[in-house]
Amino acid sequence: MDRPVTVEQYKAAMVLSGAGDALGYRSQLWEFCKSGPAIHKELQELGGLKNIKVQLPSWPVSDDTVLHLATAEGLATDKTDEDLLHEVAARYVEGMKDMDGRQPGLTTCRAVFQLRPGLKGGYRVPYNPRGAGCGAAMRSMCIGLRYPSPAQLSSLVAVAVETGRMTHNHPTGFLGAVASALFASYAAQRRPITTWGLGLINEACPIARKFVQDRGFAVEETERDWSYFCDKWQWYLDQRGISNGEGPVVWPSAYGPAERDKIYKTFSLSGWAGACGHDAPMIALDALLGAGSDWEELMSRAAFHGGDSDSTAVIACCCWGLLYGTEGVPEGNYSNLEYRYRLERCAEQLYALSH
Template sequence: MDRPATLEHYKAAMLLSGAGDALGYRNKLWEYNTSGPAILEELKELGGLNQIQAELPDWPVSDDTVLHLATAEGLATGKEGEELLHDVAARYVEGMKDMEGRMPGPSSMLGVSQLKPGMEGGYRVPYNAEGTGCGAAMRSMCIGLRYPKPDQLLSLVTVAVETGRMTHPHPTGFLGAVASALFTAYATQRRPMTTWGLGLLQEALPIAKGFVKDQGFAVEETERDWNYFAEKWQWYLDLRGISNGAGPVIWPSAYGAAERDEAYKSFSLAGWGGRSGHDAPMIALDALLGADSDWKELMERGAFHAGDSDSTAVIACCIWGLLYGTQGVPTGNYSKLEYRDRLERSAEKLYALSH
């Protein structure tokens, strides 16, 4: 993990994010399963992770990967500023035509239906008090691949905020995009994982808040609804004993599948772990902290749980790939993955742009 992030790490990040999505989703069967132990039992009956060939028709990627690709391919053009935002908005509109059997969330569908790429301000949608979901978080890891360096933090945050609120204008929603992008950038920097949450609260969120104010768009509503995200993250860092940015991480004495289901529920906004912008990256970080370089452990913690399992997995697996490559991952989990070529191609372009 001490080696700098190479092109192979970038490709693994994009590819394994798609693999985690397909595995956590299991063609609708696991994303909506209310029991982590039941998912693990079904996995066992399938012969375990080593036996899974994640390919069509049984293992499609979900809306998460389609929209993550839309963000990545927009960033891969090298465009900046408003030109980039219109480009990404147009790709979200296009991506929504590829949702057969992929289960996009209500805020994503509503937001994209309101985008008018190419028209002045057409990448912004009206404030939506319900826009708290994980739809922005699950498609923003690639922003950290495009802007991985500490001195690019302003670019990372502004792109995450603006692309995030194309569908999730509520801060609990779009700040999830900031978290996913930031943690990915931190992973490329090889920053210690115990510092990531503190960096989110102390480095990124103040920039995001200042940016929203400077833009003058939906400022009052955003500020009114701002605090929950940071308060819940502070609660989580306290819970794990990493609020000062140092370990050791505090884990419950028992933390198997059933206990994790309950824990993730306690992270959540409405009892469905990983559904919201704050807790999808939170569960992803929790899984990464607990798994180290063990893919199977990462999947058990980050993909096979009650709740929005594909959205937590798409984030966790992207970051894990950036840290560890594909080492130790059964090749069947990714070799014939839907959209593999697009995922790897966008990774190559993002790597070139970021170096």
């Protein structure tokens, strides 16, 4: 695991994130199923993960991958500063035309309708006290592919905050974008997974807070609602015994599909596990910690649960692809994935720009 990340692993990250999304979504059937055991039962009836061929029409990607592609293709233009933000905003507007049957979130729909890319400040929307959902987290892993090195952390945070709050202008929402981007960069750096949560709280969040203050936009409201995200993450690290970044990881005595449904709910703000900016990357990290290099175990934990299963899977699978490539992944799970070639092209462009 100490080998430098390759372009093939970048491609695996983008493609497997889409595969995880399509599998966790299952054309709305599994994203909105509230029972992990029921999903696992249906999975077995389909012949298990090895026998699933992820392709249209049964296994489309959801809004998560469409908007992850929008972020990635914006970043791949190599624009910077405000030009980049207008570019990404324009791609979010364009991406919303490709939402038939993909179930975009209401917060995202309302916010993108307010974006005015190209006009002064047109990439910003007003503060949203209800904007804590995972819509920014699920589309931001590629930011970590564009800015993978420790020296680029401030750029990663700046882009994640500003693109995140294009739709989720609330710290619980846009810090989810920071978490997803950060975890992808840590995967590229080969940082031990037990350190990722600590790095989020101690390294990235303070930079994000100062960035918001320095930008001078919605500072008072953001400060008021800031603490929940970091407090909940500290709680999670304490639960897992990794608040020192080392472990050993502490797991519940029983942690199968039924137990995970209950425990993932304790991560959540609303009772729908993985639906917010803090707990979508939290469940993704939990799955990465528990699965190691086992793709089936990763999917069991990240994609097949009674919460926002495509959003947790899209994050986990992107990081997993960076770590392990496509080794051990059934080819049918990704070879005919919708938008596979766009995802691979983005990966190649981001790899070139990041190196």
